Amino acid sequence: MKAMATTTEALVARCIAGERQAWRELHQRYYATVYGFLRRLGVRPPDTEDACQEVFVQVFRYLATFQHRADLRTWLYKLSISQAARARRRAAVRQALRWLLRQQIADDGAPGAAWSESDAQRRVHAALDRMKEIHRGVFVLFELEGLSGEEVAAATGLPHSTVRRRLHHARREFEALLAQEDPS
């Protein structure tokens, strides 16, 4: 853990120094994490790549101001959360424009078109999609990304007590959504 942290710090330092290869390494190391997290936050595949790129653009733009007050991964989660919210807003606006323009464009993010995941993936994603936004972030960070309570609080900017309360409700919601999908 300590070695990993040092490596990350060194990597960040090399990035700040303008070493192009370091940027590439950072991207390689965290790309899958950010992509997966965005997916679990309900950003659908056509938008996920876009949101992912935007997160890394933000990282590279503001890395010089990153002072290791938090773990780099936590910062990435924080950027991803705001990027996911932006992606969902864009999707909503797109939907409204289509409605206004009466365009019959298929929803390329609709389940069925791009679902190639296993049944477990599909069911969990379906439940996550239907969760309340305020619950989803906390749930994904704690349950799926394996962050500690403090890390969740840092990534979401919420007090620890709020994290705990939201997590409690999020679990109940998640289990209820799974039960709804499978009445047996």
Place this chain on the structure above:
Amino acid sequence: MKTRTDELPQRLVDGRGPAAELLRKFTRQAPHAPGENAAWDGTLARLGRDAGGQRGRLLFALIVGALAGAAALYVALFPRAPFFAARPRLPERGAARSGHTATPVATAAPAPRAPAPQIKETPTADTPHIRLGRAAVGLPVGPAELVGEADVTLSPDGTARAYTTSAAATVELGTGALDLHVEKRHPEDGHAFEVAAGPYRFTVLGTVFRVSRVASDVTLSVTEGRVAVSQGKTALAVITAGGFWSGAVGEPSGPTSRGAPAAGPIAARAAPARLLAARAPGPAAPATTFVPATTSLAAGGECAARAAAGDAPAAADCFRDAATGVDLGAEVALYEAARLYRDALGQPERAVAALQEARRRFPGGALATEVSLSLAELLPKLGRYREALDETQAVLDRHPGGPRAAELHLLRGDVLRAGLARCAAAQQEYAAAAAAGDARVADAATFWRAACLELDGRRPEARAAFALYLARPQPRRGAEARRHLQALGGAEP
């Protein structure tokens, strides 16, 4: 460092149960992140475009600024435009009675507490001012001010007349729809305001509301305040803000003249569209034309006429086309289209689609409960049992112990039994329906509860339940119940 982590519970994935098992499977399979190389290229390209992006954002900010400036200029030049104008205050009733001029005060009135979506027109100098007397006078189509009493808007297909006595001002609605904004009434004033439509009377307790009468249906929807509904001397209901009430008129006819001291003819017939256009105010009072505000309502009247003439497909299309906008007229039109698909055209899929659209577009609409009930009845017919259960549960949650609760429990029981083969859960629903329902609902619920017990293999309980059913007065499925009881080895009571 992680001391507070201990306060959080164990992760689901480390626990037991179906959710834990599913999450374990889920986390074993990392999400497929396509093409890191391509993503990297995209990120670099995006970074390269950064300066361009900033220029774009600057341009966007300039455009937004220009639009905001134009809007401010528009408000300054046209302060009475409909989006911005304050609602005129009604003159005091006492002042109107004493012969003061009834010109509405058009400025400096505070904005209403909540928007009144059903009254779209702001009365202007061109709005007819009608001073009511004991002789009934016909109301014109469109907006009108009943001096000292209310602002009203009669739909283009509407007919109505009004008169006043010392006890109340009364508007009798013949056909069409009437939107009203009535100042708050206090019982001690001793002067009520009421609307009569067929046999029903709607007594205003201070409110914004609409009454419509199409063919044999009278409907009331209340936007603000409360309205008391009565029939003859029988009080039927008090409808509060957001509420909806409907009743049937036995024989479609003109408004009753009961209570009208001098029942004159209904003078205001539906005005043709060209006359409405002629009503549009001139340049001095722009943008208060009648047609846009009540388009869906006007079209709804035409559609209802087509339905009454038996042309259901055309009526459904007509309602569908009329369901534009965000007012009650659009909501009603969409609901009517769904009803036609369901009842007259046998197209449940289209009915469900229309109802779901209604719920999406009008989530807190006047017909929200009706929409949910209709969906709950339709979805099982399409095999969408889970959604039907959600719908019924939503209605039961919103109106626990409501008048349709027993019926909904019966429906849930049927869905669970016949659709999902979950007899154990169905029994509970049937028990609730039997306890609260009328004779018809209780009859069905009691029978099917017994059948469920038999299907579950609980023979002694099933025997007792069938015996209980046969002990009911005139059980509808008596013969069937006897057969089951004999097969179970039980004796008829």
